[in-house]
Structures are given as structure tokens and as C-alpha cells.
């Protein structure tokens with residue numbers, strides 16, 4: 001579904017290489033996990049896929065269903081079904097969460113040649129989604145991420161994901177900073193959103209999330225590359241040995 | 251095409267043109283260029299003014315000749331040649347003032363139609379009466395009869411001078427005396443029209459009143475004058491809008507607005523200012539907007555509230571102010587000033603606390619994009635008599651891009667210990683990360699920017715009358731189109 005081929009990328013401003021020959025294929029209906037030490041480039045990779053111009057692809061390609069996405073801006077990638085739940089979601093003061101969601105939803109409707117959803121119908125829809133995800137409805141009228149705790153921000157990302165129903169969902173450490181109940185809600189949410197037609201990429205440090213959402217593939221990322229791909233047993237092994245142990249064993 | 255909405259790349263700065271830049275082909279009568287006593291006598295005669303008015307003008311002119319153009323604002327502009335302007339321009343069809351809306355020149359009607367201000371009462375925004383001013387004269391005032399039934403007077407200034415000379419003599423210049431400043435003084439000498447509103451005791455004006463100013467002629471100064479008086483316990487909400495065609499030369503606009511609120515009266519004055527801002531690339535042309543707006547809260551518990559959305563003009567020099575004289579009177583100033591390209595704005599307010607327990611609130615949002623400069627300049631002053639006065643000021647600036655400039659210049663003086671004056675200020679930059687966040691949800695770059703800016707202005711938008719809130723939002727997005735990338 002999403003194919004990354006020998007990708008090299010730098011920080012635009014300093015031309016520092018971060019992604020150094022990365023290969024990765026996300027399959028429809030599957031859940032992929034990426035694990036890797038701090039600073040290995042996981043967030044950079046996820047933002048590159050979403051179209052962050054802080055980073056520049058110097059060679060290689062990212063394709064969605066066989067089509068290169070490199071020329072598309074972030075908006076276009078989102079409209080084509082790519083979604084990133086950010087590790088550090090941004091605050092936008094004065095913009096109500098529900099209005100933002102409606103704007104994003106209707107942008108997608110428009111792109112697909114559909115009518116915008118009636119505001120009242122959309123409000124009902126939002127309330128349902130909140131219920132499914134055990135997210136308090138008070139989230140909706142708050143300003144976008146403003147004054148949200150770290151955990152609330154992560155859950156708000158999941159709310160957006162559930163409303164926009166992307167084909168490729170990348171979750172960058174959505175589990176970090178969540179208490180155990182919130183983690184379970186997030187895991188339940190991910191499981192309920194899983195479809196044969198979409199794919200999930202979970203970036204995480206912890207085995208913990210993966211016990212609630214069983215990944216089909218686990219990829220280990222180090223220094224800008226995927227160095228190993230396996231099934232969930234890889235995650236368990238890693239949990240025992242740590243990254244250092246993993247490196248010396250190789 | 252995969253992305254029908256995305257054929258416009260960010261780099262191609264094919265920007266939306268100023269929407270109201272057209273010029274109507276209307277035969278007009280103009281006085282020759284130049285400013286002297288005889289021109290002033292001609293203006294006064296043209297309007298059949300009573301003698302007191304001519305004297306008012308001549309005194310102002312004599313004083314003005316001794317004054318110097320002020321240049322303390324945070325911008326430079328080429329010297330204005332006051333003798334190279336026309337001081338009177340009027341559509342010929344208005345030589346004999348049409349008796350009813352039906353008699354107005356169809357071309358004039360079409361002009362206001364195009365501006366979204368139909369001069370037919372049935373077609374208008376329900377509940378808003380309009381005084382339409384074209385160059386130097388008022389074309390028409392709608393709903394006059396209906397308002398009269400409530401005792402409300404709403405007419406052009408020219409008409410008021412003839413019909414209500416007592417009120418004019420009592421109040422004209424009572425808030426902004428002609429000695430006040432250079433531009434107010436010039437206005438007093440040469441003003442040609444404007445609106446007059448008088449709300450009698452105890453009456454809540456049954457509809458919003460509004461004036462729409464349109465400049466059409468080139469090299470013609472527009473000097474209008476508005477006077478609003480609310481008697482005891484009366485109230486009114488007043489809206490002001492304005493546009494002008496695109497010319498390469500700069501047009502001078504020097505208006506004066508005076509508000510008087512008596513005991514328990516409330517005046518809400520809202521402006522959406524969208525004068526032609528000049529050429530985007532060269533900065534050529536555009537309106538020089540030098541405006542004096544001031545309200546006097548004369549009575550106890552009176553209230554004056556200024557709300558403004560400033561997006562146009564090459565130069566804006568404007569400080570809507572409140573003199574809080576009555577005890578417990580309230581002054582408010584809510585402002586959004588957006589500058590783009592080569593625009594210069596130096597705007598803010600003055601709150602002068604004189605009465606006891608007077609209160610004022612200032613919320614100012616300045617947004618600067620392109621190579622524009624945007625300055626907030628505000629004065630909060632509490633006199634010795636202003637026991638228990640309180641002010642709260644919040645000034646936020648937002649920068650878009652790397653070449654725009656924002657300044658905040660507050661002046662705070664108090665001679666009474668028993669006052670509370672709070673001032674908060676912030677400057678932020680629209681972050682790439684904020685834009686990316688919204689775009690990563692499928693929102694276009696332009697919409698993302700407009701959303702961030704509109705969120706930034708929320709505190710002020712909430713204060714706008716409903717009719718204006720939507721318009722203000724749209725105006726900001728148009729002005730900002732393609733300002734990032």
C-alpha cells in the first residue's frame with residue numbers, strides 16, 4: 001500500500017542526513033510497528049511521509065498505491081489518505097476542536113466530490129465517535145489542543161484519526177504518556193478502526209501497547225534505516241535485551 | 251486532475267485582486283483643485299449652509315493654516331500637496347437631491363449593488379438602515395421614515411445642518427474640536443458630508459444603522475463627518491464600511507467621528523475598513539487614511555464601544571478613543587488590524603478616565619504579513635478625579651513571514667493612586683509547525699493560515715455584530731491569500 005524505497009532524507013535547513021537508505025512496505029489490513037532507540041529518525045520518517053517541508057528527500061521514493069507522493073504537499077497527502085498522529089501535537093489557539101474537525105472532514109468530502117456534511121449531523125457523528133473512543137465530549141468545544149495535558153493531546157489525535165478514517169495511519173508514540181486506562185482505550189480504538197483496506201504504522205518504545213494491539217510486523221529502526229523486520233516475537237525479544245543488547249547480538 | 255483545488259502552487263503569487271477596485275463611470279461635478287477660503291465658501295454655499303456653519307469652517311481653516319502635518323507615526327509617506335486635490339466631487343445626478351430612493355441614478359444604484367449595498371429597502375439586510383456616501387455626498391438614506399416613527403433621526407450630515415441646526419451647534423466639534431489635530435482641523439474646514447444620528451431619551455434604536463463610504467473620483471479627498479448622539483438610557487449599534495477603486499495615485503481620506511453618550515446610554519460603533527491598500531508589488535496608490543474618532547461618555551453609566559476590523563488603506567492613522575467623564579462609565583476598544591504587502595498601520599486607542607469608577611477594556615490584535623508594518627499605539631490615562639478607575643489592556647501581535655514588522659507602544663499615565671491598570675502584550679509568529687499540523691489534516695495552506703489568524707482574532711470577532719462577523723472573517727482570508735509559502 002505504502003512503499004518506501006531506498007529513502008535518503010536530510011534536515012532541509014542544515015542538510016544533515018537523518019534517513020539513510022530506508023526500505024519499508026506497509027500492507028493493507030496489517031498493523032506494523034516500528035521500534036527503535038531515541039534519535040534513530042522515527043519521527044522524522046513519519047513527518048516525511050506526511051509531507052513536512054522541514055525535511056528534504058535527497059533520493060529514493062515513497063509511493064502510495066504505486067504513485068509517488070513526493071511532489072504532493074501535506075494537504076494533498078492527507079486528502080489521499082495519509083494521516084499522522086503526532087508525537088507532539090501543536091496547539092492552535094482560538095480554533096474550536098469541533099470546527100476544526102468539521103473543516104478537515106469537509107475538505108476530504110470535497111476532495112471526493114461529496115457534499116459537506118450538515119453541521120448538526122456532523123455534531124451527532126462527533127458525539128458518537130467520542131463515545132466509541134471513551135473520549136469526553138467536552139474535548140469538542142475546547143480550543144484545538146490548547147491546555148490539553150500530554151495524554152489528552154494524544155487522545156485528541158486518535159479522535160481526529162477516527163473522524164478522518166485514513167487509509168494509512170501513522171501513530172508516533174501515541175502510547176507515550178498515557179495512563180493504563182487511556183492506553184487501553186487507544187488500543188481498543190485502533191482495533192476498531194482496523195479494516196482490510198487500511199494500514200497502521202505504530203511507532204512505539206514499549207512492548208506495552210503491542211500486547212493490546214497485536215502487530216503483524218515489527219520493524220527495528222536504527223540510525224535512519226530499518227535494520228530488521230519480524231513478527232511480534234521480535235518486539236518481545238527487544239523488550240528483554242534492550243537496543244544495546246540487540247545491537248551486540250547482531 | 252487529482253487535486254482540482256491545488257492547481258495554484260504556493261510559489262506563484264497569483265494573488266486575488268482587490269475586489270472593489272472598479273471605478274464607476276458617473277458624470278460628476280468637481281470643484282477645481284486647490285484649498286483656499288473661496289473653495290470653502292463654495293462648499294458651504296453648495297450645501298446651502300446656515301452662516302454658523304460657514305463660520306465654523308472658516309475658523310477651522312484659519313487655524314489649520316497655522317498647523318503642521320504630524321509625522322510622529324511609525325511610518326513615512328511623501329508630503330501631501332493639499333493644493334493638488336479636489337475638495338468636492340458629486341455625481342451630477344444628485345444636483346437636485348432625489349426625493350426618493352426610486353429617483354436615484356441607476357448607475358449609482360448599480361455601483362452600490364456591486365458593493366453589496368443595495369439601495370432598495372426590501373433587498374437589504376433585514377434590520378440595517380444605510381446611509382450611502384459617494385465621494386463628497388450622501389446618495390441616499392434608507393429606512394428614514396420607519397426610524398422617525400421611533401423618534402430616531404438618521405440622515406446625512408448636510409441635511410442635519412439644515413434641519414437640526416440646534417443639535418448641530420450644540421454637538422458638532424464638542425468631542426473633537428477643530429483645534430484637536432491637523433487632519434481633524436482640515437476636516438472641519440472642508441468636510442462635505444457624512445451621517446448624523448440622534449436617539450432620543452429611552453429609545454433603543456430598532457435597527458442597526460450604517461454608513462457606507464465609497465470613493466470613486468481620482469485625486470479627490472474624502473472628508474466626511476459623523477456625529478452620533480444618544481440621550482439618556484438610549485442605545486444604538488452603528489456599522490461603518492468603506493471601499494475605493496484602484497488608482498496609482500494616493501487618495502486622502504480624513505474623517506472625523508464624534509459620539510456622545512448621555513446618562514445610561516450605549517453606543518456600539520463597528521467598522522470594517524477595506525479601503526484600497528495600494529499595489530501589492532510596488533505599493534503604489536492606495537488610501538491615506540487619517541481618521542479621528544472619539545466618543546464622550548458624558549453621562550453616568552454610559553458606555554461607548556469601538557470595534558474595528560482594519561484591513562485596507564496604504565496608510566492607517568487612527569485611534570478611536572473614549573473620554574470617560576460620567577461616573578461608572580465604560581469604554582471599550584476591540585480591534586483587529588491586518589496589514590499585508592506594503593501597508594503601514596499605526597493604530598490604537600486612547601482611554602481617558604475622568605469620572606469615578608470608570609472602566610475600560612482594550613483588546614487589540616495586530617497581524618502583519620508581507621513587508622508591512624503594523625503598530626499598536628495606545629494611551630491609558632487616569633486623571634486625579636478618576637478614583638477607582640480600572641483598565642485592562644491586551645495587545646497581541648502576530649507575524650506572518652520574515653519581512654513584516656509589528657510594534658506595540660503603550661502609554662500609561664495615572665495621577666490617582668486608586669486605579670488599577672493592567673497591560674498584557676504578546677507577539678507570536680505563525681509557525682510552520684502550526685500550518686503543517688492543519689495541512690496534515692487535509693486543510694489547504696490558505697485555509698490553514700486563515701484558520702490560525704481567525705483563531706487569533708476570536709476575542710474580537712465575538713464582539714462584532716452578527717452581520718459583520720462573517721464578513722470580517724472572509725475579508726481576512728482574502729487579504730491573506732498566498733501570504734505564506
Ligand SMILES: Nc1ncnc2c1ncn2[C@@H]1O[C@H](COP(=O)(O)OP(=O)(O)O)[C@@H](O)[C@H]1O
Nearest residue numbers: 011018036037038039040041042043044045054
Ligand atoms: N528539525 C530538526 N532540526 C534539528 N535536528 C533534528 C530535527 N529533526 C530531527 N532532528 C534530529 O534528527 C534525529 C532524529 O530525530 P527523530 O526523528 O525525532 O528521532 P526519534 O523520533 O527516533 O526519536 C535526532 O538526532 C534529532 O535531534
Ligand SMILES: [Mg+2]
Nearest residue numbers: 042043087173
Ligand atoms: Mg520521535
